[in-house]
Amino acid sequence: MKIKSLLIVALAVSTVLGCKTNPFTGEKNLNFVSNEQIFPASFAQYDQFLTENEVVTGTKEAQMVKNIGQKIVTASERYLNANGYQGYLKDFAWEFSLVKDDAVNAFAMPGGKTVVYTGILPIAKDETGLAVIMAHEVAHALADHGAQRMSAGQLQQLGAVAGTVALSGKSQQTQQIFAQAYGLGSQVGVMLPFSRGHESEADHIGLTLMAIAGYNPDEAAQLWERMQANSGGQAPPEFLSTHPSNQTRINNLTQWAPQAKVEARKYGVTSFK
Numbered sequence: 362m363k364i365k366s367l368l369i370v371a372l373a374v375s376t377v378l379g380c381k382t383n384p385f386t387g388e389k390n391l392n393f394v395s396n397e398q399i400f401p402a403s404f405a406q407y408d409q410f411l412t413e414n415e416v417v418t419g420t421k422e423a424q425m426v427k428n429i430g431q432k433i434v435t436a437s438e439r440y441l442n443a444n445g446y447q448g449y450l451k452d453f454a455w456e457f458s459l460v461k462d463d464a465v466n467a468f469a470m471p472g473g474k475t476v477v478y479t480g481i482l483p484i485a486k487d488e489t490g491l492a493v494i495m496a497h498e499v500a501h502a503l504a505d506h507g508a509q510r511m512s513a514g515q516l517q518q519l520g521a522v523a524g525t526v527a528l529s530g531k532s533q534q535t536q537q538i539f540a541q542a543y544g545l546g547s548q549v550g551v552m553l554p555f556s557r558g559h560e561s562e563a564d565h566i567g568l569t570l571m572a573i574a575g576y577n578p579d580e581a582a583q584l585w586e587r588m589q590a591n592s593g594g595q596a597p598p599e600f601l602s603t604h605p606s607n608q609t610r611i612n613n614l615t616q617w618a619p620q621a622k623v624e625a626r627k628y629g630v631t632s633f634k
Contacts, residue, residue: 383504384446385566390504394511396452400472403507404454407474415461417479423459426477429492429574430457433499434473436573439628453502457495465591469498471507484587489634492576493584496567504566506559560604561613568617572625577633578618585611 380389417423434455441449455473463480475498477491485491501507564581572578589607605613622633 381505383562384441384444384449385500385504385569386562396472399507399511400452400454403471404474407456407470407476410476411458411460417459417461420459422479422482425488425491426459426495427457429488429495430455430475430499432574432576433492433496433570436570436628437499437503440570440573443628465588467494467498469495469502471502471505473499473502475499475502484591485584486587489571489576489580490584490587492571492574493567493581496571496574496576497563498567500563500566500570501559504559504562506563510556510559557605561610564605564610564614565617568614568621569624572621572633573628573630575625575630575632575634578614578621578625579633581614581618582611585614 380391382388383390434450438450441447450473453473455475457475457477459477459479462478464478465481465484467475467477467481469475475495477495481494482491485494568578568581571581585607589611592607625633
């Protein structure tokens with residue numbers, strides 16, 4: 362019982378103290394993994410990834426990736442500085458690479474290292490379409506989604522330990538039922554919606570950043586219409602997916618685009634490409 366109490370106290374303390382304000386939403390998010398902890402490991406993994414893959418350099422597409430990335434970083438700095446978050450990006454080390462791979466994919470690691478796969482370029486279609494994708498990925502890094510996932514994963518493990526201790530002395534069958542239920546329930550009930558929430562948040566933040574960078578946010582829904590067509594309808598049900606459905610994203614982006622334009626005009630953006 363003493364161990365159980367200590368675990369519950371540890372869980373509560375971690376939840377209360379391990380919070381960080383999201384500069385884009387104003388919400389307090391669970392995050393007790395510091396930049397000093399996560400960034401060096403992220404940078405090392407990025408460097409290793411580049412050595413194991415074919416990085417495209419010296420092409421128009423490679424330069425476009427770098428140009429878009431820099432525009433979005435500049436937009437991010439303008440937004441953060443204007444909203445009282447000067448110095449928020451001081452530990453970030455931005456880098457934007459194009460990698461030869463047929464996968465329809467892109468990602469940004471904690472700290473700003475970003476990769477675009479050549480396989481996503483035909484769906485992006487043009488600079489604005491690629492800006493939709495890259496602003497979304499940059500938003501993940503800016504909102505500390507990687508650190509939040511790590512924090513939640515640690516609490517998930519702690520919760521599993523607490524539940525096992527609470528059932529000590531019960532039959533082995535009862536403990537097995539808990540283990541199976543926790544494994545399913547924590548994923549479908551908590552971790553997957555948590556991940557979907559991150560994706561929607563990155564969509565929303567990314568839309569604002571691309572607009573401040575001068576890109577037309579109306580193009581975001583059209584990009585996801587192309588993504589939907591490319592998927593051929595092959596996707597798991599939304600409640601079993603880490604991402605919102607394509608149609609959910611299209612609907613959200615259509616609704617949010619006018620708001621992004623209004624926000625961009627605060628920064629002197631009067632026209633969009």
